[in-house]
Amino acid sequence: MDDTHTFRHGDSSPGFRFRCLNLLLFCFISYSGTPPVGTTPVSVTEKKGGNVTLTCESEAREISVVELNRLSENILVCEKEECKSENDRVFKEGSCDVVIKDLIYSDAGKYTLNVFYNNDQTEVKRLTLKYHLHIHDAISVKKGEDLKLDVLLINADKVERNSSEGWTEVWMRGHGVNSDRLTVSDETLIINEFTVTDTGTYRVLDYEGETLITVSVTESGSGSKGKLDTEDNTHNEQLTAVYWFWGVGLPVILLVVVGVIVFVVIKKPKCLNRLYSPPTDQNTKEPDL
Ligand SMILES: *[C@@H]1O[C@H](CO)[C@@H](O)[C@H](O)[C@H]1NC(C)=O
Numbered sequence: 001m002d003d004t005h006t007f008r009h010g011d012s013s014p015g016f017r018f019r020c021l022n023l024l025l026f027c028f029i030s031y032s033g034t035p036p037v038g039t040t041p042v043s044v045t046e047k048k049g050g051n052v053t054l055t056c057e058s059e060a061r062e063i064s065v066v067e068l069n070r071l072s073e074n075i076l077v078c079e080k081e082e083c084k085s086e087n088d089r090v091f092k093e094g095s096c097d098v099v100i101k102d103l104i105y106s107d108a109g110k111y112t113l114n115v116f117y118n119n120d121q122t123e124v125k126r127l128t129l130k131y132h133l134h135i136h137d138a139i140s141v142k143k144g145e146d147l148k149l150d151v152l153l154i155n156a157d158k159v160e161r162n163s164s165e166g167w168t169e170v171w172m173r174g175h176g177v178n179s180d181r182l183t184v185s186d187e188t189l190i191i192n193e194f195t196v197t198d199t200g201t202y203r204v205l206d207y208e209g210e211t212l213i214t215v216s217v218t219e220s221g222s223g224s225k226g227k228l229d230t231e232d233n234t235h236n237e238q239l240t241a242v243y244w245f246w247g248v249g250l251p252v253i254l255l256v257v258v259g260v261i262v263f264v265v266i267k268k269p270k271c272l273n274r275l276y277s278p279p280t281d282q283n284t285k286e287p288d289l
């Protein structure tokens, strides 16, 4: 009640004037700090491989054009789901919603949706909506395998992983990777010879510090049973290696060595004879062998 009183028109108390000034200042800052239309982006989160709907919630009756932009490029939007276009993952639904299906990592980021509509038949109006699409994923990796994350998108600035010390940087644009076990190839971050210490949540941030992608990485067959299995497997692998060496490898090597010795001792003089001795000599010596 008190607050409404202070804002009543005609009130010229110092308190009122101060508040009014603050309000003007606030409006000015808000206006200059953000784009004029479609202010804060709507955050949308969906898993990789899923479908996302960028809702326009427009009550306009006559929508003429729906235009989707991303990284200052126009994205073709199909009129309906079944369409023959190189961009058939993006289509219009309802009056002006846009669906992106079978999401891939590189779909993450900012979108601008312009809806041009015409309600009163006189002028075309534009409604601008902004979205920030965050994609999450969960993968499990076998110990010793290379984990390839194709997450270094054009709009990606850094990759972080949560550890006991909180989020730690794994990769940063212009700085590269922070460990010998990590490599970068094209848009892919590769964790070489995955170990349990590499598990956790990885997140990819854009230049404004907003999350583009979150990937939860676990060791495949996780849990204590899984770990035991892996140890058993390694043990078995070692046993198999030992078996192959003593059971098959060694006899084969011995056989080859014996063969070589036999060849050298028995055959070599004959060969040498054939090569270097006169034919008559060879004829006399051959029956000896
Ligand atoms: C995404 O949409 C397509 C077609 O509309 C559908 O076949 C598919 O099952 C959907 N995927 C998910 C994960 O809902």
Ligand SMILES: *[C@@H]1O[C@H](CO)[C@@H](O)[C@H](O)[C@H]1NC(C)=O
Binding pocket: 162, 163, 164, 166, 200, 201
């Ligand atoms: C990392 O984040 C995940 C999910 O947010 C959590 O389950 C896990 O305990 C975290 N790990 C560490 C080491 O903080």
